Amino acid sequence: MHRRHLLGGTAGALLAAPALAQGGFPARNIRMVVPYPPGGATDAMSRLAAQKIQEKLGVTVVVENRSGANGQVGSQAVLQAGADGYTILGSASIHVMARSVMRNVPYDPVADFVPLARTARGPLVLVMSPQRPQRAIPEVVAAAKAEPARWTFATSSLGSAGHLGTIEFNRVTGSNIEIVGYRGTAPALTDVAAGNAQLMFDPVLATLPMVRGGQLRGLGIATATRTPLAPDLPTMAEAGLPGFEFYSWYGVWAPRGVPAEIVARYNAALVEGLREPAVVERLTGLGFEPVAESVAEVERFIQGDVARNVELLRIANFQPE
Structure with missing residues (x-):
């Protein structure tokens, strides 16, 4: 129910696209692979991103849920599709941690993918x-x-x-x-x-x-202050765990090697789409904070995020499974 409210429907009911762009990219439909099942926050945020790409670039974006192997099946499918910009990945912060928590991951989630944009955090x-x-x-x-x-x-x-x-x-x-x-x-x-x-x-x-x-x-x-969405819910700090703040963040990736001009078009479409007042209002009403960053800013953020989480795993003596 809440996924439908956020997106105005599933991929098949996304807003009708304007006429195809004349020449250049994109000249045909785009496929967004979500490596997890429908119904969760990653699926919902990916479908919102797909809707905004569709509106801004003027082609249909088909969302395909391909779950399995803790996200590896869908992510690998995106890489195998090639770096032409027509197959992209809708995922979350979990994507960049794949090699830190699993053995024998057949790709490097940071080196083999280029982030097109971060979309929101919750x-x-x-x-x-x-x-x-x-x-x-x-x-x-x-x-x-x-x-x-x-x-x-x-x-x-x-x-x-x-x-x-x-x-x-x-x-x-x-x-x-x-x-x-x-x-x-x-x-x-x-x-x-x-x-x-x-x-x-x-x-x-x-x-x-x-x-x-x-x-x-x-x-x-896990926030610094209580949320107006659930004012009776204490923060983790109030519950006795000071400084305990954790957010999941969401984004869109493409295989590394997609031409820079295509990466820039995706980034501009997503940043513009997620800044729309109606989108900001819907996201904040669900407890999410929209994110608008350049590709370079996303790359820097990911480096810091991975370093922080790898250190957390080291302290906890976590062994990849």
Whole structure:
């Protein structure tokens, strides 16, 4: 429901494109591969990006969900399609962490891809199965330390912001809660709601509607201040974890080697589209902050983000799986 509100429909119902650009790029339809299932924040943000590319470049953008192998199947498909600019990747911060959290990844997510744009970022929310009696994070930590076998953390996929937030939570609280990977946000949250897993960090888009509906219990949001979308939800700092801030961010990539002028056209289309007041209003209403950066700025951001997260994994003695 919330994905439809954000995008005004799925890929097949994207706004009708104007006439094809005369000459040059693009001269035919564009394919955007999303390497995760429908229903999560990555899928929703990718479809919004596809809509804006379609509107600004004047061709149909077909979104294809190709999940599998923790994002590797879809990402590899984009590389294999070649660097002509007609096949692009819609993903999230997890993409750049692939080689840090998985063994034998057949590509370098930073060196083999060029970022076309970052689109938005959204804070993580810590949610819990409502079947558990605990109401606050200190109670959860105490219970998990007392009976660790009765607690598991679900994560949408290895290397996601939620996964990194979970590792950091275990580290700063001195907990050792088992982390179980899922094939996407929707099945992971479903298992938490059913009580098959007990805890999960995931962005606001997917978690807050379920907290409001009573399917999940919200324990904290990983922001510096409370969000007006859920003013009763404490920050992680208020819950006893000062400085605990984690965001998932979203973007669009192409194979490295796409001509610079095509990269620039994509970047301009996305930056312009995401600055539209109606888009900003919709995103902020869902807890997201739009991002407008040049390709060079995105490249620099990614370098810093990867370095920070690799260090976090090192401190936690995380071993790629």
